[in-house]
Amino acid sequence: MAFDLIAFYVFAAITVLGALAVVGQRNPVYSVVAIVGSFCGLSGLYVLLDAPFVAVVQIIIYAGAILVLFLFTVMLLNASREDGAEWDRSHPYYRPGPTRLGGVLAVVLLGQLLWAMSRIADTGGIGEQQPAASSVRLLGRVLFTDYMFAFEVTSILIIAAMVGAVVLAGRKGN
């Protein structure tokens, strides 16, 4: 019982610290590495939530594929720093107002979410009301029956994204 809570706080700390490092870094390479750590913590939380398949997919797809794509792009562009200095000087109008407004908006959003959640009635520990539905067999059956249409539409989305990426990033004229 206490083990659950300790594991939750450890994984939550990893996730939040990783996310803070993503936002706080000036070097995009460090940001990508930090987000990999953050997603590993999130994967541990999925294991605690009796969703082991989602946890594995989180590691393989997110940390393994999507973030490697990000890292590849960062290194391809060789832009290891934020080059905002000259734009700050030439566009003094853009920088202070909207940036500070954005920080304030994030804090307001966090306050609203915490306020809303402080009003939730105490329902006891998660998973005490219902047994876990975590088998991959059940997951596959529901995915290929109830969510069949969404699954097929997803394939069209992926084809469109693939063609779009090739068209956008490919060199023209040769």
Added chain:
Amino acid sequence: MVPITHYLILSGILFAIGTAGVFLRRNVITLLLSVEVMLNAVNLSFVAFGRQFGTVDGQIITFFVMTVAAAEAAVGLAIVIALFRHRESLSPEAFTNLKW
């Protein structure tokens, strides 16, 4: 056991961090990474609610979110590469030609 509110509060904190990143950073790649953080915050609350109600629907929606995130990353990074070829810069303030 851990109450569901813990997971929801964690999800809210992650979403706020992602929002702050989108507004505060001045690097297009870090902006996309912040969007990924926000998507994962929502995924966490989906899985937590699915566990609370004992269904697999939350996990399945998480898969769809991951798929959309992969497509978004591919197209978004292609756009970043195309923009970088034009301006040699990753600052969003370098791409304000369409701004009134």
